[in-house]
Amino acid sequence: MIGNMKVGGFNFFNLAVLIAMVAALGACAYDAEEVTVRRHRIRYEPIYDESRCFIPKTQGEDVIVPAAEEIVTSPFFGKRYDRSILKGVLTASAVATGRYANDLLRGRVFRVPRDTVPGAVVCPMFTELPVAPDDLRELWDRFAGGARGGWRLAGLFFEDCGRDGFSCSDRELVRPTILIDEARDRWTLVHELMHFNFSRERKRDPRMPPLSSLAKEAERRKQAVRELFAAYKKTGPDRNVLAALQAHSSWLLREWFYHTMVHTVLEEVAVEGLLVDEFLSDRLQNVSPASLDIALMYMERSLERMLAEYDSRSIKGVEGAEDLSLRALRTFIYEEASKRNWKEIRSSVQGDIAFFSRWVSSTRNLIDSRRGRIYEYFRSNPFIRFSVETKRRAAVGHFEHSPEWRVFELWKD
Numbered sequence: 001m002i003g004n005m006k007v008g009g010f011n012f013f014n015l016a017v018l019i020a021m022v023a024a025l026g027a028c029a030y031d032a033e034e035v036t037v038r039r040h041r042i043r044y045e046p047i048y049d050e051s052r053c054f055i056p057k058t059q060g061e062d063v064i065v066p067a068a069e070e071i072v073t074s075p076f077f078g079k080r081y082d083r084s085i086l087k088g089v090l091t092a093s094a095v096a097t098g099r100y101a102n103d104l105l106r107g108r109v110f111r112v113p114r115d116t117v118p119g120a121v122v123c124p125m126f127t128e129l130p131v132a133p134d135d136l137r138e139l140w141d142r143f144a145g146g147a148r149g150g151w152r153l154a155g156l157f158f159e160d161c162g163r164d165g166f167s168c169s170d171r172e173l174v175r176p177t178i179l180i181d182e183a184r185d186r187w188t189l190v191h192e193l194m195h196f197n198f199s200r201e202r203k204r205d206p207r208m209p210p211l212s213s214l215a216k217e218a219e220r221r222k223q224a225v226r227e228l229f230a231a232y233k234k235t236g237p238d239r240n241v242l243a244a245l246q247a248h249s250s251w252l253l254r255e256w257f258y259h260t261m262v263h264t265v266l267e268e269v270a271v272e273g274l275l276v277d278e279f280l281s282d283r284l285q286n287v288s289p290a291s292l293d294i295a296l297m298y299m300e301r302s303l304e305r306m307l308a309e310y311d312s313r314s315i316k317g318v319e320g321a322e323d324l325s326l327r328a329l330r331t332f333i334y335e336e337a338s339k340r341n342w343k344e345i346r347s348s349v350q351g352d353i354a355f356f357s358r359w360v361s362s363t364r365n366l367i368d369s370r371r372g373r374i375y376e377y378f379r380s381n382p383f384i385r386f387s388v389e390t391k392r393r394a395a396v397g398h399f400e401h402s403p404e405w406r407v408f409e410l411w412k413d
């Protein structure tokens, strides 16, 4: 599947040297409340583009026959998706995947032409897709803009609603759209397609609270926190007021924060984890193993980002605590309840802490088990050219040392 290349006397799979970064935004192109745009930026490395050239865009099955829906629950946060869509593209070629995705999204999968960089070897994969129209190209440039240190936008998935007479909907995707850098590989397109897949099933699932109502309810509760917090400070310790604060704090964590993160930042873990599983089980083909590196970093950074969000998501304008983070609110309630021996409130806070810890550790386990399998893959394919990040970890002893690792020494920066 992968072409071999001879460099420095060694035969190795020509793989990417890259660093990936996830930036799943809780923001929207046109309507901040209802739509989520997800963007993926990949650090530009010429060799990364070159690695595409070893998998011709026509490699793989040319025809994808749409199959009957098969809704399944993934091991990632119980997120549901239509497995027939993923199955359809597993062994397809890049060209066929583009055509299939474009049919599924009713003609709304567009490519963004790659600027030529002197000396770079680029093999565009998606030249058969229509070029993004000007307004979407502007959107792309906006998200691509501000890229520092060579980060490059790889793909976007969003609902193009809230303009042109298309209202957003809680229960169905409206004008779902994918934009993709034409020189990215199939993995990226399948990744964006999985965002479509997860998003559609989330909206179809009546048990899932619509994100727009969660956002509205969150605003209402934040306002209540502001008032209760001020009252507590003003009139002195009051058990009922503290209990009410705790009820809001608990909801904000378990409903609003949880669902928002699982739909945005942690959806990256769900998508990449699923694709890693498919790849390592030899089901997902015609993609570069370089994507394993990206996937691992995507997943780790997403979890870090979720933890950072938890520390920084704040309730603005609380009297006496201008930016009250969810964590700070929880600490305040816990300390007050402990001081005054209000056991029920304290154990309710402890319940929230346990909920959060379970959530974080189960996410860590999901990532760790994939990390183990990815490292194992690298170990058994010693001539794979590792990314800078993988090499760094190897250098600091994240890997068990094995004879194969002598190979990587050659590429130490």
Ligand SMILES: [Zn+2]
Residues within 6 Å of the ligand: 038, 039, 040, 191, 195, 268, 271
């Ligand atoms: Zn993504």
